Amino acid sequence: MAKKIVILGGGVAGTIVANQLARKIPGELRSREVSITQIGNTETHTYQPGWLYIPFDLSRPEDLKRPQRSLLDPSIAFVQDTIAKIDVKSQKLTSKEGKEYSYDILVIATGSVPRPDLTPGLAEAGHWFHTEEGSIKLRDALRTFTGGRIVIAMGVPHKCPVAPVEVTLMLDDYLRKRGLREKSEITYTYPVGAVHTIPAVAKWGAQTFDERGIKYETFFNMKEVDTKNKVVHSMEGSQVPFDLLITIPQHRGAQVILDSGLGEGGWIPTNKETLQMEGTDNVFVVGDTTNLPVSKAGSTAHFSADVLVENVVDLLTGHKPSHKYDGKVFCFIETGRNQASYISFNYTTPPVPPTPTTMVHWMKISYNKMYWLTSRGIL
Ligand SMILES: Cc1cc2nc3c(=O)[nH]c(=O)nc-3n(C[C@H](O)[C@H](O)[C@H](O)COP(=O)(O)OP(=O)(O)OC[C@H]3O[C@@H](n4cnc5c(N)ncnc54)[C@H](O)[C@@H]3O)c2cc1C
Structure with a gap:
């Protein structure tokens, strides 16, 4: 029987994980030893950092969206559904309509909401x-x-x-x-x-x-x-x-995390290095929904996804997850006047933002356009 990997959430974290994983195990996917299914409640993927530019008429909502399926490797099945309950004991997700999805390995990437x-x-x-x-x-x-x-x-x-x-x-x-x-x-x-x-x-x-x-x-x-x-x-x-x-209103994790009792405030207790949900071997957590002591940012999702994917492969090949996330985060800082700075840090090294420059601003603007490559796991 094929090993079922289910990724819950079609935002930046879930999409990077799905695509990187598909690239790591093409043979297993072709031979149907393993399947990857992403479940997301929306058919449209939105680049959330672009919302910062809309109030100042520097971006339009339609520029920030792509169909979710267009971002996924063809070997990944995408299911549009809203999950109401996650049961990690019976390894099962239940949708609002009562449909059930079982898994061998689960990646939770349901984000956060204001x-x-x-x-x-x-x-x-x-x-x-x-x-x-x-x-x-x-x-x-x-x-x-x-x-x-x-x-x-x-x-x-x-x-x-x-x-x-x-x-x-x-x-x-x-x-x-x-x-x-x-x-x-x-x-x-x-x-x-x-x-x-x-x-x-x-x-x-x-x-x-x-x-x-x-x-x-x-x-x-x-x-x-x-x-x-x-x-x-x-x-x-x-x-x-x-x-x-x-x-910026206070945030909470997704309703499904709260309703499933997986973590106070909707933040799932997560091993800060292996990214496994505490107390489980086959459930991983990525992106905003973790309780990691780092910023809730797309870059956190990206850097931790790299590690998480290696650990899922470890598990698939019968090994103990051995790769460790060091808490790496990188954020541009728009400062107006066509300038920007940035911060880069991890669990142990705090950031120091350099003096804003026009070049960094244009790097950020370029990144906003290139994000679609990041979500595909290419950049
Ligand atoms: C204005 C703004 C500016 C930002 N700027 C930056 C920046 O400059 N740099 C940076 O690194 N980060 C930035 N971020 C943060 C970044 O966008 C988030 O940290 C990132 O989107 C988190 O990714 P995620 O996949 O964890 O969550 P999300 O991208 O929110 O994705 C979660 C997905 O799960 C789905 N989902 C939730 N519940 C269910 C359910 N029950 N069933 C099915 N699907 C479900 C949601 O619909 C969503 O598609 C910014 C965010 C905002 C709002």
Whole structure:
């Protein structure tokens, strides 16, 4: 009987894993000793980092999408279905309609989602760019914005560690280009005692905010939004009034992870080196849904997928998974003014962002176009 590998989730992590795996075991797939099935709840694959550009009219939603099947190696079966329950004891997934899928090896890659509903008033009065719909709504609000107080506020945890700084600097640039900067006040708030959790980003970020006249308030954990008076309150007791509120809502793992009781908050306890789900041998976890002590980022998914695939091959060939993920993450940082920087780090080595340059900005723009090669496991 063929060994069944099921990959749950058709985002960046699940797609890279599926394609890389298919390339590692072409013979086994041809001889039908092994099958790879990806289950995803949408036929369309979206490049989420592109949502950062939509509010500033620098990208369009239709530029960020491809049919999921077009990204997969032909040897991979794609099933569009929504999984409601994962049962790792009986090695079975059950869909919303009650259809069952069994597996020998499971890779869970169900990502994370912003949950504005968890902060009172946020869904009514706030904007965000961590969904396609949200980024379009924010774009429309900015198009009609004529000046006033803009507040940036974060919920934790969230995906893309540098998005708060990026959206703030891109907003500053956007308002300047539209001649609205003098008529606007930007206040950046952040949950810890600095403008970023990564010390080097915090130092550079605060200096850049000072240069660009951006106000900031730290130790600001969004508690609730007073929708009537347009004020955002922090858990620390402070409050900031706004005309336009741009947020990153706190995130949770996918509903199926919560409903299957696989991890608090939807984050699955994962071995930080082998990427196996804790307490299992044949279940692997990749991308945002892990509880790894690293950023939830596409690059984390990419670098950890390389290791995970080797470990799945180890298991298929009767060996103990022996490859180790070192926590590698790489993120570009858009800084506005056609410039960008980047951070690169792992579990043990913290990052230091270099001075932003135009060249790095264009590297990021090029990467946005080349992402489709990454998802195919080529780049
Ligand atoms: C605005 C923004 C900017 C970003 N910028 C960067 C950046 O510059 N660099 C970077 O590295 N990262 C960036 N990221 C983060 C990056 O996009 C995510 O970390 C990455 O998409 C995570 O990949 P994933 O496969 O784990 O999750 P996802 O890509 O979210 O994929 C999960 C998939 O699982 C599916 N799924 C969920 N539940 C089920 C179910 N029950 N049944 C079937 N399918 C299901 C979902 O529909 C989805 O297709 C950014 C994100 C945003 C929103």
